[in-house]
Amino acid sequence: MELDQAFRSAALRPTAQRYAVLEFLAGHPVHATAEEIFRAVNRDDPRASRATVYNNLRSLAKAGLVREVMSEGKAARFDANLRRHHHFICERCGAVEDISWFDLPPSAGRVALGGRDVSNYEIVFRGACEGCRDAQPEQGAK
Numbered sequence: 001m002e003l004d005q006a007f008r009s010a011a012l013r014p015t016a017q018r019y020a021v022l023e024f025l026a027g028h029p030v031h032a033t034a035e036e037i038f039r040a041v042n043r044d045d046p047r048a049s050r051a052t053v054y055n056n057l058r059s060l061a062k063a064g065l066v067r068e069v070m071s072e073g074k075a076a077r078f079d080a081n082l083r084r085h086h087h088f089i090c091e092r093c094g095a096v097e098d099i100s101w102f103d104l105p106p107s108a109g110r111v112a113l114g115g116r117d118v119s120n121y122e123i124v125f126r127g128a129c130e131g132c133r134d135a136q137p138e139q140g141a142k
Helices: 002-010 016-027 034-044 050-062 130-135
Strands: 067-071 074-079 085-090 096-100 124-127
Touching: 002 016, 016 034, 016 050, 034 050, 034 074, 050 067, 050 074, 067 085, 074 096
Parallel strands: 085 124
Antiparallel strands: 067 074, 085 096
16 A cells, blocks of 8 residues: 555554554645644544644654644644645635746745755745635726
């Protein structure tokens, strides 16, 4: 199974709860919060404590099996899509969407970054998703 291989590749022991957390994220690409993941895992295994789920999320992120998507002033969300991609966060409904990867021009940010050695980057776009934008009444409409 793919998840077993992911654990082997990351040299991370696949405990039952760790496996359940990764299985939920892999099967539900919704950028869930730790609390949402806890509730889902706990429904299937009432022995799974909140602390265990949170600790497993940290272990999975550290091992590179999930990504933590930070949103200013809101709970972090977790993503099992490890292909390179950017994110869009709707400032109205809070939805987090994957945006296909694109590279920045090599000169972008060179002056601002100074002598820093960048190993990776991700762009987070913010605004109104299509659903929220379409739900907004047109300006000037009465």
